[in-house]
Amino acid sequence: MAKVNISGRAALLPPSPIRKLIPYADQAKKRGVHVYHLNIGQPDIETPPEFWHAINNYSEKVLAYGNSQGMADYLDKLSAYYKRCGLDINADDIIVTTGGSEAIIFAMTAICDPGDEIIVFEPFYTNYNGFAVQASINLVPLTTNAEDGYHLPSAADIEKVITDKTRGIMYCNPNNPTGTLYTIDEINRLRDIAIKHNLYLLADEVYREYIYEGEYTSVMSLEGINNQAIMLDSISKRYSACGARVGNLVTRNKDIYTAALHLGQARLCSPTLEQVGAAAAYELGDEYFEKMTNEYRRRRDVVYDGLMKIEDTVCLKPSGAFYIMAKLPIDDAEDFSKFMLTDFDYDGKTVMMAPGPGFYASDGMGKSECRIAYVLNTGDLKDAMLTLKYGVEAYNSR
Amino acid sequence: MAKVNISGRAALLPPSPIRKLIPYADQAKKRGVHVYHLNIGQPDIETPPEFWHAINNYSEKVLAYGNSQGMADYLDKLSAYYKRCGLDINADDIIVTTGGSEAIIFAMTAICDPGDEIIVFEPFYTNYNGFAVQASINLVPLTTNAEDGYHLPSAADIEKVITDKTRGIMYCNPNNPTGTLYTIDEINRLRDIAIKHNLYLLADEVYREYIYEGEYTSVMSLEGINNQAIMLDSISKRYSACGARVGNLVTRNKDIYTAALHLGQARLCSPTLEQVGAAAAYELGDEYFEKMTNEYRRRRDVVYDGLMKIEDTVCLKPSGAFYIMAKLPIDDAEDFSKFMLTDFDYDGKTVMMAPGPGFYASDGMGKSECRIAYVLNTGDLKDAMLTLKYGVEAYNSR
Numbered sequence: 001m002a003k004v005n006i007s008g009r010a011a012l013l014p015p016s017p018i019r020k021l022i023p024y025a026d027q028a029k030k031r032g033v034h035v036y037h038l039n040i041g042q043p044d045i046e047t048p049p050e051f052w053h054a055i056n057n058y059s060e061k062v063l064a065y066g067n068s069q070g071m072a073d074y075l076d077k078l079s080a081y082y083k084r085c086g087l088d089i090n091a092d093d094i095i096v097t098t099g100g101s102e103a104i105i106f107a108m109t110a111i112c113d114p115g116d117e118i119i120v121f122e123p124f125y126t127n128y129n130g131f132a133v134q135a136s137i138n139l140v141p142l143t144t145n146a147e148d149g150y151h152l153p154s155a156a157d158i159e160k161v162i163t164d165k166t167r168g169i170m171y172c173n174p175n176n177p178t179g180t181l182y183t184i185d186e187i188n189r190l191r192d193i194a195i196k197h198n199l200y201l202l203a204d205e206v207y208r209e210y211i212y213e214g215e216y217t218s219v220m221s222l223e224g225i226n227n228q229a230i231m232l233d234s235i236s237k238r239y240s241a242c243g244a245r246v247g248n249l250v251t252r253n254k255d256i257y258t259a260a261l262h263l264g265q266a267r268l269c270s271p272t273l274e275q276v277g278a279a280a281a282y283e284l285g286d287e288y289f290e291k292m293t294n295e296y297r298r299r300r301d302v303v304y305d306g307l308m309k310i311e312d313t314v315c316l317k318p319s320g321a322f323y324i325m326a327k328l329p330i331d332d333a334e335d336f337s338k339f340m341l342t343d344f345d346y347d348g349k350t351v352m353m354a355p356g357p358g359f360y361a362s363d364g365m366g367k368s369e370c371r372i373a374y375v376l377n378t379g380d381l382k383d384a385m386l387t388l389k390y391g392v393e394a395y396n397s398r
Numbered sequence: 399m400a401k402v403n404i405s406g407r408a409a410l411l412p413p414s415p416i417r418k419l420i421p422y423a424d425q426a427k428k429r430g431v432h433v434y435h436l437n438i439g440q441p442d443i444e445t446p447p448e449f450w451h452a453i454n455n456y457s458e459k460v461l462a463y464g465n466s467q468g469m470a471d472y473l474d475k476l477s478a479y480y481k482r483c484g485l486d487i488n489a490d491d492i493i494v495t496t497g498g499s500e501a502i503i504f505a506m507t508a509i510c511d512p513g514d515e516i517i518v519f520e521p522f523y524t525n526y527n528g529f530a531v532q533a534s535i536n537l538v539p540l541t542t543n544a545e546d547g548y549h550l551p552s553a554a555d556i557e558k559v560i561t562d563k564t565r566g567i568m569y570c571n572p573n574n575p576t577g578t579l580y581t582i583d584e585i586n587r588l589r590d591i592a593i594k595h596n597l598y599l600l601a602d603e604v605y606r607e608y609i610y611e612g613e614y615t616s617v618m619s620l621e622g623i624n625n626q627a628i629m630l631d632s633i634s635k636r637y638s639a640c641g642a643r644v645g646n647l648v649t650r651n652k653d654i655y656t657a658a659l660h661l662g663q664a665r666l667c668s669p670t671l672e673q674v675g676a677a678a679a680y681e682l683g684d685e686y687f688e689k690m691t692n693e694y695r696r697r698r699d700v701v702y703d704g705l706m707k708i709e710d711t712v713c714l715k716p717s718g719a720f721y722i723m724a725k726l727p728i729d730d731a732e733d734f735s736k737f738m739l740t741d742f743d744y745d746g747k748t749v750m751m752a753p754g755p756g757f758y759a760s761d762g763m764g765k766s767e768c769r770i771a772y773v774l775n776t777g778d779l780k781d782a783m784l785t786l787k788y789g790v791e792a793y794n795s796r
Binding site: 273 | 402404405406407408409411412413414438441442443445453454459460461462466496497499500503507508509510511512514527528529532534565596597598625626638640641642643651653654657659660661663664665666667668669671672
């Protein structure tokens, strides 16, 4: 049989660092060990009944193609939601995408040719890597640190890595994986650099609603950057509907809008039924997010308090999203995460986390860090954090 | 406000030639003209009740991420379906994708680096263009002709365009937009070239079930090409569920499988609910396709007979899919299609078609051709074809 090579970029595609420990978790479960899944941002919270109700009441007999830019009713609901958030975003500034993932790919493709660069701040959402390889572009990482809560580098440090290939700066606020909420000064710093160097500013704001302290600044609220701001968004976490694959891109730059529309036309449309569900979810009032934010705040506190009981852990309390990146007293997070699944249990239970290195593009970084997604109830989280503490002790006394 | 350029490839992205006449159709409707939509492959046939039933009975409270390669139950159903088709395809040869669109993008990315080439036969499914621009690869078109029913060029003609950048040959069988069913000799011709030149053979087989005469040969049934065959598939037309966005890629090449899996992991998963619906649809027996094929055959006959009543039309009766590409006695299909919407009606009705040039990559080709999708009932189609005949006459006597 002939040997046929795959493409160079296909060979570079990283496996999901969040998912690659799954076989070990499956083995642990087979041994009867209960695994607390803190490795993936899959909330346990129920998708709103309004979402299900809308889908179950969909009365068309033919599940037909929708508009490539999104269903008109859903675009209106999105625009109304953004206006409630204080953002002047119209339906024709929005392209509905198949998950936030597709919004990122569309944005990368719209602004970059192969070989072009986007500056990111590591640790970052690990799938940016896969999207960059798919789009044949280069992510240029700037490292942030656990010691100062993963806040952004200085303007001078950011400007140092700008080249003639740099097309944009991409960030996630509040941040996955760190939970960091950037201050208005930090966001303005990025804006000023984007203006000065004529770069796009891409903001992944899917965790916008989950802020526990401090004030949130959207890229779409910034002055002087209308043609350069691109917001990436999704209902996955907002309405606990990760399997729906409904996201959207927002831009006031009409050329970017047109490029995203043409990319959208090639793939015809995003799933129809899920947009119907999402449109209903966006009718939920503020009390929905208040309840959700209070629940996640309680969870964050439990996880943070638990981490503080593990000696020599470095972690500032994060202010948003539902992740904590912690620097643990371990020297190899990959090995430790695997150990937790293969060689450890406490009272028949163990914890699965996402090892730090997968969130870095720079070699050798994040080796003591793990990302914890607080997507379980507080009772389980309390027990999980205790289990983690004993796991760290067991690992270090092997 | 700063002027920021979009990427070179974004500027190349074509608008959908199938959708770009929509504003004119909307205007016609506003004038009270009934528009027969033969421009897009959106069947009027109802999505099977089993599909809706499965979705409405989905009992999970959280719409969670599914597996990146697809839901296990759905993969099993797909494998069973292929085995019923006589194809030895296992669940672990399949990656579920978000529509056939994503299957094409994954395949292009897995086999091509930027600048690499894939040979296609024009006229071809127009969105291959957009996917190629997105993936920064080049489609190399070989022209087929209405006069001989759009059958494939000779091996010598195909081999002439192979370069050191050529990575694969992609075809659609039965064909969109032409309805042509390739003979076993034609498919073997492609296989032999692929083997000789170490190329991938990518077969878009989404219309597999709609064959009216002749025998269908799947790329997955070919001998000696296990590592080079990639099948692209979708439920959109098979189960009249275009808005579901459920497709899949099939390959026995484990490197391609892994590349597609990693691309899939980056975007997390395809929509969960639609896979649940699709799994139920694949339990439908052969009688479902028999009924559908008989219906489409009747429609094809009506359209073909109608075309034959338009003097000087060139069109061989196609054997599959639900499209006919016809060479009409007009000199500018774009202008004619627009004319039908802006300047013509017969008894308050008109016809919307997809102009030929959008299905060609070569400049100046397809100028007399239009694609007709026979996705309406036979009564409407009869009336539409009569309307088209009068439209051609009116256009030529302006």
